[in-house]
Amino acid sequence: MPLLPEGHPEKIFREDGLRLDGRKPDDLRDLRIEIGVLKNADGSAMVCHGKNRIIAGAYGPREVHPRHLAQSDTGILQVQYRMSTFSVGERKSPVPGRREKEISMVIQHALEPVLFLEQYPNSTIDIFIQVMTADGGTRCASITAAALALADMGIPMRDLVTGVAVGKVDNKPILDLADYEDKWEEGAADMPVAVMMNEKKITLLQLDGQVGIDEYERMLDLAIKGAEGVYEAQKEALRKKYTSEIVGGR
Amino acid sequence: MSEFDEDGGLKNEAPEDELDEEDAAGSSPPGEGDFPAVEERGVPPSDEGPERYDDEDEGGQEDTGAREVVTPGQVLGAKSNDLLPGFGTVPDPSGNVISLYVGFLQKHGKYVNVVPFKGRYIPRVGDKVIGKIVDKNVVLWKLDINAPSVAILRAGDAGDSDRGRRDYGGGSRGGPPQVRRRFDRGSKKEDTTQFNVGDTIIAKVLRYDRTTEPALTTVGPDLGAIRGGFMVEIAVPKIPRLIGKAGSMIKLLNTLTSCKIFVGQNGVVWIKGRKLDEERILVKAIRKIENEAHTVGLTDRIKEFIESEMKKVKA
Incomplete structure (x- = not known):
C-alpha cells in the first residue's frame, strides 16, 4: 500500500472557476530557488516548484569518461535525471527506467543551445539532477534547475533556459500543471516547454494529448507568459545569491 | 609550515x-594584446578587440559607481559604436549586447565587460x-x-x-x-x-x-x-x-x-x-x-x- 493515498479528485475546477489549489488557470505554483546548495559541485541549484523538490549539480568542463564518448571537435553535455525512490507515492524502483533516460536526453537537448560547447573539445560538462519530491512537471523544473546550476558554475551561456508546463483539462488551457492535473483524463493534454527567454527561442516542446491548432497557440502563449515568471525568479535567485555572498563575506 | x-x-x-x-x-x-580567453573560442570578437577588464584598478573606476549583478542572457544595451561587447559579453541576433555570465557589469570606455564570479581555469x-x-x-x-x-x-x-x-x-x-x-x-x-x-x-x-x-x-x-x-x-x-x-x-x-x-x-x-x-x-x-x-x-x-x-x- 502506498504511503500516501493517491487521490483522484472528482472535479478539476472548483465552483468559483479556480483550480483545486486556488490558482487561476494562468497562475504558477509557488517557486523557491536556491543557488549553490551543493558544496562540492562546481555549480548547483535547488528548485522547489509547487511540491517538487529538485536538486541539480553541474561539473566541468572536465575529462570524459569513458574515453570513447569524447568528441575531438566539440565538448559534450551529459545529463542524468534521476527520481529518488521516495519521490513519489508508490516506491519508485531505483533502476533508471526508460522514462528517466528519455527525460535526461530531452533536458540535454534543451540545454545545449545556450552553451558554447565547441570551446571545450574532448571535454564534458556533467549535470546530475535528483528529484527529491515529484509533483508534476519535473522535467520543466529540472531544466530550470539545471540552467541555474550551469550559470552558477560560471560557464559562458547565451541565456538561461526556463522550463514550464502547460496543458488543458476539461478543454481549458491551464498553466503549470500539478500532479493531479497531469493525471486528469477528460479533455486533457500536457505540453512541457523550455524557452530561452531573451531570444524567445524554444528549446524543448513535447505534447501529450490532442489539441487543435488554435488551442495549441493559446497554450504556447500561456507557456511563454508563465516562463517569464519563472525566468524572473531565476534571475532574482542568482542576483540574491551573489549579492548576499558579497555582503556576508566569509 | x-x-x-x-x-x-x-x-x-x-x-x-x-x-x-x-x-x-x-x-x-x-599586458595588451592578450585577449580574454572567450574571445579566442568561437565567440566573435569585436573588430578592435576589447580592452582587458582587469586593467581597470582603483582610480579608473570611480565613474562606474555601484556595480550591478547581471545574469546570462541579460540585455546590456543595444550594440552601437558607443557600446561594444567586451569580455564576457556577445552581441545577440537582434543587435543587443548580452551577458554570458553571472557577474559584475563593468563599463570600460566603449566596452561593456562582465566579470564572472566563478569559472574554471582555461589555460x-x-x-x-x-x-x-x-x-x-x-x-x-x-x-x-x-x-x-x-x-x-x-x-x-x-x-x-x-x-x-x-x-x-x-x-x-x-x-x-x-x-x-x-x-x-x-x-x-x-x-x-x-x-x-x-x-x-x-x-x-x-x-x-x-x-x-x-x-x-x-x-x-x-x-x-x-x-x-x-x-x-x-x-x-x-x-x-x-x-x-x-x-x-x-x-x-x-x-x-x-x-x-x-x-x-x-x-x-x-x-x-x-x-x-x-x-x-x-x-x-x-x-x-x-x-x-x-x-x-x-x-x-x-x-x-x-x-x-x-x-x-x-x-
Whole structure:
C-alpha cells in the first residue's frame, strides 16, 4: 500500500472557476530557488516548484569518461535525471527506467543551445539532477534547475533556459500543471516547454494529448507568459545569491 | 609550515628566491594584446578587440559607481559604436549586447565587460600555474592544474633537478645567485626522476590549443617544485584583483606580512611565511580580496585590514 493515498479528485475546477489549489488557470505554483546548495559541485541549484523538490549539480568542463564518448571537435553535455525512490507515492524502483533516460536526453537537448560547447573539445560538462519530491512537471523544473546550476558554475551561456508546463483539462488551457492535473483524463493534454527567454527561442516542446491548432497557440502563449515568471525568479535567485555572498563575506 | 627555516631550507628550495615581490608580480596577467580567453573560442570578437577588464584598478573606476549583478542572457544595451561587447559579453541576433555570465557589469570606455564570479581555469600560453603531479611515466608527467584536462610536462621541458643547488652557491641567503647557465636550454636529461607523483610544481604553459592537453615547462625563473609553505585556492576570475595593477596588491601583501606569495593563474596561491600569525592574516586578506574583488579602493582597505590585524597579534 502506498504511503500516501493517491487521490483522484472528482472535479478539476472548483465552483468559483479556480483550480483545486486556488490558482487561476494562468497562475504558477509557488517557486523557491536556491543557488549553490551543493558544496562540492562546481555549480548547483535547488528548485522547489509547487511540491517538487529538485536538486541539480553541474561539473566541468572536465575529462570524459569513458574515453570513447569524447568528441575531438566539440565538448559534450551529459545529463542524468534521476527520481529518488521516495519521490513519489508508490516506491519508485531505483533502476533508471526508460522514462528517466528519455527525460535526461530531452533536458540535454534543451540545454545545449545556450552553451558554447565547441570551446571545450574532448571535454564534458556533467549535470546530475535528483528529484527529491515529484509533483508534476519535473522535467520543466529540472531544466530550470539545471540552467541555474550551469550559470552558477560560471560557464559562458547565451541565456538561461526556463522550463514550464502547460496543458488543458476539461478543454481549458491551464498553466503549470500539478500532479493531479497531469493525471486528469477528460479533455486533457500536457505540453512541457523550455524557452530561452531573451531570444524567445524554444528549446524543448513535447505534447501529450490532442489539441487543435488554435488551442495549441493559446497554450504556447500561456507557456511563454508563465516562463517569464519563472525566468524572473531565476534571475532574482542568482542576483540574491551573489549579492548576499558579497555582503556576508566569509 | 609555521617555522621558517632560514638556512636549511635553501638547499632544497630551488625556486624560492625567485618568489620575492618583483617576480611574483611578474606573474601578473600579460599586458595588451592578450585577449580574454572567450574571445579566442568561437565567440566573435569585436573588430578592435576589447580592452582587458582587469586593467581597470582603483582610480579608473570611480565613474562606474555601484556595480550591478547581471545574469546570462541579460540585455546590456543595444550594440552601437558607443557600446561594444567586451569580455564576457556577445552581441545577440537582434543587435543587443548580452551577458554570458553571472557577474559584475563593468563599463570600460566603449566596452561593456562582465566579470564572472566563478569559472574554471582555461589555460593560456605563458601563464604560470601551480599544479600537482597526478601521474608519471618514463617520458612525461601529468599534472592537475584545475583545467578541463590534465596538463603534460615532458621530461625534456623540465629543468635539471640539481639546478637549485648550483644557483645558490654556498647556501648563504642574500649572496649573489650564480649565473643560471641552464636556463632556456632545457635539460639534457630525458627521464622523469626529478619529480614524483604528489609533488606540487610551478610551471608555465608552453603550448595550448584546446584540442590537446596543455604542455608545460619548468625551465625558467620561478619554476620548479615547491617545498614547504601551503596552498590557498581562489576563484580564477578574481586573480587580476589579487595581483593588482602592475602587481601592486601582491607587493602590498608581501611587504606587510613578509610572507612569500606566488599566484598561479589557475587559482592556486602558494604562501610561505615566517610566522603562523602572518600566514593566517595573509589568508584572511586573500579571502577578503576574493569577496570584495568588485569594490573600489580595495588596496587601501586591505592595507588597513592587515595593519589592524597585525596590531591585534602584537598586542
